[in-house]
Amino acid sequence: MNKIYLAGGCFWGMQSYFDNINGVISTKAGYANGTLENPTYDLVCHNDSGFAETIEVLYDSQAVSLAFLLKMYFEVIDPVSINRQGNDIGSQYRTGIYYLQDEDRDIILNALAQLQLLYQDQLAVECEPLLNFYPAEEYHQHYLQKNPNGYCHISRQKIESAKYAKEEKISFSKPNDEVLKEQLSELEYLVTQEGKTEPPYQNKYWDHFEKGIYVDITTRVPLFISDDKFDSGCGWPSFSKPIDRKLIKELRDSSFNMERTEVRSRLGDAHLGHVFTDGPIEKGGLRYCINSASLLFIPLEKMKEEGYEAYIPLIQK
Structure with missing residues (x-):
């Protein structure tokens, strides 16, 4: 089991989307790479805490690759938008990929390099080691399951389609x-x-x-x-x-x-x-x-x- 941390705007929709992907074991909504201890939602939204709304993704690397998870992630973010996704504006809504293992870094950089080929503007997606992660308050966890009509910057159709996504294309890795x-x-x-x-x-x-x-x-x-x-x-x-x-x-x-x-x-x-x-x-x-x-x-x-x-x-x- 491996973990990757993905910031892509409001974590409500991101969590629902990744919960639907085959090979994902569990997710948590939370706050990553900030400067405070035990932040609250109010502090993250109204203070210069440095945190990004982020989901922790625990996945079975035998069932789904990190490269495929990143491909799915890129499909629901605007990678050139700075501190904004959908109607949500602020540094807490920035895009970022935060890793635990050094070997994941090269996979992420390679995926970002391929994504950059599709855009004239410079990508705004961070690629950094995870410095800290604090789970969000319980009412944020799996919010859209509890509140089906709640706000989400990712379309319901896109969230539903994640159930049927299959890793069919090549994924890059170095053999032993x-x-x-x-x-x-x-x-x-x-x-x-x-x-x-x-x-x-x-x-x-x-x-x-x-x-x-x-x-x-x-x-x-x-x-x-x-x-x-x-x-x-x-x-x-x-x-x-x-x-x-x-x-x-x-x-x-x-x-x-x-x-x-x-x-x-x-x-x-x-x-x-x-x-x-x-x-x-x-x-x-x-x-x-x-x-x-x-x-x-x-x-x-x-x-x-x-x-x-x-x-x-x-x-x-």
Whole structure:
């Protein structure tokens, strides 16, 4: 059993909605990440306490993934609205995802990075460790069950539809080392897990320019699109930018008496390659030099079938 804490406006509707999702064991309405002890509803609403109305979600991770719960969460919030959801205004109604486990952070950041692709405005959803959580007063718990006609910024239809939501699309996670050794070739394992470099001009994608998307071979997280790929003459796949920089990590690399910037996938922590500043000026001046062995290519015509439909608009047809 795992827990995640979600702030998405008034907790009455949020709690009813998540109570209906298969795999959710229980929920509590409460106040998270504030500055007082044992806050009351009145203090949260009328004082600068820093709390957000939040629900605690206890879920069976064998029945439902955190990635799917976040997908459901995004469907009932306005992620670019600041301190407001529906008719409720104030910092206590801000949106936020608060986690207990460090490994959940990368899943959350990856989900937010994918969500950002759908919006021009910057997301206003917080991603922070849980500092504190205080259950709300009893009359707030499962409020809409007790008061079916009570106010809710989430439609009754949306709340009811949560009962039938199924996790059918791909969810991203990193397999354990034993599974990786079975799934990956020897070269793919050496590159992604031990930071090796494949030979130039002797890899599958260095001169590959078909339309589609390149994903992390260890987690299937989308990383690059074909529109950002260019021929750099270096013998490895070169991209002007990732789909979103939140999907990767850039680390100092001083190996082999060189100063370079290593690129790793955020969720899978797989070694991808390096980024250099000698890329085309018209494309931003960067060159992400990536090992083919770190990537899996999904052609445009198969992206929907493979679960990457949301990324199709990024590719110029």
